[in-house]
Amino acid sequence: MANERPQLSGNELQQLRWLLGGSLALVSIWAVWYLDAEAWPLLGLATVATFLVLWRPTLPSRIPVWLHRLAFPAILAGFAFDFYTFGQVLPSLVRLAVMLLAYRVVSYRKRRDDLQLILLGLFLIVSTGVLTVSIGFAVQIVVFTALALGLLLTRGLVDVAESGSESTDGAAGNPPPPWAQVSWVALFGRVARASDWRVWTFAVLLFASLVGVSAGLFLAIPRFQLESSLFLDRWMNRRSVTGFTDTLRFGEVSDIQNDESIAFRVEVGDPRRLPETLYWRMIVLDEYRDQSFRLSKELKLAGFGRLLTDWRLPGFGFPDQSANTTQWTFYVEPGVSRYLPLLSDFRGLVFTEPQTFRASAQLRMIELSRDPSTMKAFRVDRGAMSGTIRDPLFEHRSPMAAGRVLGRTALEVPFPAEEQTVWARAVAEILGGKKLPAAEFSRAAAHWLQAHHAYSLQSRLPKGPQDPLTRWAMSDEPGHCELFAGAFAMLARTAGFPTRIVGGFLGGTWNGDYLIVRNSGAHAWCEIFDEAGNWVRVDPTAPATGQVGGEQRPELRGALVAETGWIARLDRLRMFWYRRIVNFEQRDQVNLVKALRAGTESSSKQVRFWLEQNVQRFKRWLTQPWNLGRIASVAGPIAMGAWLTWFWRRTGRDWWLGWRASRSKRSDPIRREAGRWLERFASARRHGWESPVATAGIEAVLQRLRYGAPQSWPVPEPVFRQANRVFKDWRRAARRSSENRA
């Protein structure tokens, strides 16, 4: 058919592969120009070398084999010298990558070498991009990706074209492969004729759209902090914040209780010391106003410190001294609250990354600067689990402070006088004419409440002009935890005990080796200030019998049941992932790297000092007068070295090869070496080397070494030396013959 497109031959695909590999190397090398890596001469040399081999792909065949063999050790030695002399890790690595890249570019590459070329280029591009963060990086990575994809595609096509036949990749020391004779203009013409513009257009559009979408996501999603993104955080916050704020309206906790999703997970340091019932404190609410409890401005100002940005926080209160190794690790889901769940006292707290927050040692609370939209993890050392919190500041409050700031809100019953009378009557009924201490009063008040009200999430408020809390407390209607806690607080305050509401979570369930706390575990309880200067936890909610302090409710024993089912298994997977990504030792690692770098710099200084000293010493030694003894001291080691070399080549090497052969049957080095020489001869013959040099004799001996019985082998080393001589003669003769023909 006249309009049939030609197909690219194997040689043309190889030429295309060579061009793409060279271009990829150039892009990678040029990326380093943006980096202050002090590699200008190296970059210049690598660029020139790349252009040369692109212009003449036959050039790599002219590189002597010994140079090819020495290149890699020399590059490694250069890197070691560079690193020890200058003591800079990254610039040395970049220079190493440039050298390796240049080495790969100027040699014929097999499949593995093409992949190495891509990886080295990727290292250079990404290193430059991360360090410079320039728009040029975006362009370079796009161009690099396109070239790498093209290179991989052509590599695959070459492999398919050559499947089952001899590879034409070329090799060091061999004649140039047939495709190395290239005319780029002719190749481009062939590629153009073989290409379908529709496929090209589709491919370019696909790649462009992929780049476009990636760029969009790159701009929209910040690399490290989702909070810093352009718009996504607002979407997420609106959708996901369901938890506690600093104002608690009646019914809010009940709303949260309907949410069965996970609020946070906790890794418990010592499960044996875990109480049966866990109260996870998040927020303290001291002021009752506008039919809701809230954290008063006064308390917030007095109790909280300034806004900090740190990843570490010193402890609160009086940590559990007996539990030296107890650590609690919290993984708080986004949207739960900006207040972090805590038990009570602790020795220290560490975040995985620096956070902006306020902390209150007095209230045992931590408030993040904004509602987190990603999972937040923190670790608490020596967390205490008691139900009492010491508060010396509140205990020793000045009359002014007590009346105006710290005491007012905790004692305030903000009702009109006639309503306060109602509450006073209730308190009188509870006290029964006696004066009770805080703990006794708490039990009696909780008892009184539970005698009048049942627990229900569906509470009903009687109608009337009074405050809803008064209406409920003085009725027989069932209620939820907020109403119980609120009513208790008002009763205690009326009786003269400072009392506050605490919002948080109750209990949890085991899933493997960690606890799950769900939003449905949201709870409100009270803290009453006792005569000993402690805030004592009181949970007046039915069916509890007025649990006070660290008392355990018998009916809640075993409440920490285990989760089962595939959802639990999935959650364990999620926890596994959290544990993988959460790293509390990040700062320690940074410090370690800094220490390593300092150590490297110091050792490199020592090495330089040692070198300088020895050079000076050598110079002094050279300038001393020469006599027979000194000459002998120099000539002796040289002669010994020469003899050792001769002995090694004569006997030692054969012994070494034989010993290795006896140890490993499959990787017999003599057979391998003979095989390499046979392949070299065969490759030369395939490439049409013509010369009068007789190779049959040496090839027969090499065949015996490669395939013959070991007991029939000649001594291998002279055979390989002779093969080397014959091959060189052959190559010389072939070149002369080729030049004569030209």
Place this chain on the structure above:
Amino acid sequence: MSDFVPQAAVTATQRAFERLRTSMRQTIKGKDDVIEHVLTCLVAGGHVLMEDLPGVGKTTLAYSLARSMDCTFSRIQFTSDLLPSDVTGVSIYDEHVREFIFKRGPVFANIVLADEINRATPKTQSALLEVMDRARVTIDGEPHTVGSPFMVFATQNPVDYEGTFPLPESQMDRFLMRLHMGYPQAPDEMDILRSARIAYDTIEVNAVTSAGEVVEAQRLSHQVFVEDSVLEFILKIVAATRTEAEFKAGVSVRGGLALRQAAQARALLHGRDFVLPDDVHHLIFPVLAHRLALTRPSSDAREERQAIVSALKRIVGAIPQPV
């Protein structure tokens, strides 16, 4: 195989078979590759199935081989009424000595030409195949050893299958190689036309080697060294035929052993006491192709064989030779 072969013995064998090769070339023109394979088969102690049209020189080839090494030659024309005893021999009563004596059949020769083997009944074919396998005939419980060396040249016509009993695959496996003569090139055919040859038994061939030398070569060939990578190469080829979907069944273990033996024989003929991968590569098609059958057999036998060779070529192409 592990015994070391003295170089002098290798060289002597190479020279003897070079003489044999030269002698056969004088009668069989332009078929050096077939002569090469036949000699390889002889040294390996195997038998040849010649598949070709009548009149292309199959009988002449067998005859000239026998004469060149001073060995006995017999020809059996297989027909549908041929009996096993017509091949192996029969015990008859001798009145003079008053006992049964064994009268040897035509199989008691060094080179036996079994012409058109597929025309005989399976029973007769089996009788010959037993001799091929064991190199002896058992009549009335008494074994009778055939000639040494012993080689069977069986022939069959690849086109005319009417009234024939095709050899089953298990019996095809007994032949070391299947060869095709093909028509000679024009200049070679001109030489044949010029010569005053009337029948194969009128050709004058001088013995250039002895049966003893051939037997010695057969013994030596078993000692030729095969390196592990070459054995792995054979193993890969054999294994690949077993997983190829186009084949009904892969090459048997006997097939793999046959390839190794043939490669050892070829190495010896080339003056080597070790096998090269090239030896194996040269022998893959003659040694393995007739042991394979297609999953979907074709109605045309030649087309089917072509398909087998193509599939085998593809398989071998995908297996790299050891370097």
